[in-house]
Amino acid sequence: MKKINLYEANGFSEKTFKNLLVHDSPYFKILNFNFKAGQELPVHSHDIEGQASLVVIEGEGEFLGKDGATIPAKAGDVLISDISEPHGLRAKTDLRLLVTIAPPI
C-alpha cells in the first residue's frame, strides 16, 4: 500500500499548472494537475485504446472537448473520456484535478 495526500504533495504556480505523478503501474497511471484560476490543460487526444477519468477535487472551471465544446466542471465531478477523444480543462478558480488513465500511457 502507498498513500499520498494531494493537498500536501502538490501546490500551485503562477506560471503554469502544476503536474504531479501520483502513481504509475502496469494497470493505471494517476496524475494530479493543479490550476490557478485561468490556467488550462489544452484539448488533446492520443490515438490509442483506453479511457481517462478526470475528477475535480476542488474548484470550478470547465471541461474542454472537440470543436470548442465546454462542459461545466466543479468539485465532485467525474468526467470519463476515451483517450482518443479530445479532452482538456480550463480553471475559473484555483482547481485540483485527479486524472486516472487506463491502461497507462
Place this chain on the structure above:
Amino acid sequence: MKKINLYEANGFSEKTFKNLLVHDSPYFKILNFNFKAGQELPVHSHDIEGQASLVVIEGEGEFLGKDGATIPAKAGDVLISDISEPHGLRAKTDLRLLVTIAPPI
C-alpha cells in the same frame, strides 16, 4: 464523454454505506462509497492481478489493512493497493470515497 457529480448522484444512509457504480468499462471500474460516521467497508481482497486507488473526496477515517493495521484517511488522500492485498476503510466522520479498479473486476 460522460459526467457524473458525486455530491448530486449519491447520498448517505443510516443503515449501511451507499454504493454507486460510477463507470464500468474494459479499462477500469469506478465506484463511489459514501459512509456515515462509524460505517465501514470491511477488509477484503481478491486473488487476482490489478490495483485499486481509494480517493477520499471528503471526510475523515482510516484505511484498513491486514492484521488490524490502520492508516489515517482524510480528504485528498489517495491510497494505492494491490487488489490481492487486504484493504478497507472505516469512517470517523461522514466520508465520500472514490474507488478505481484496473483492470475491472
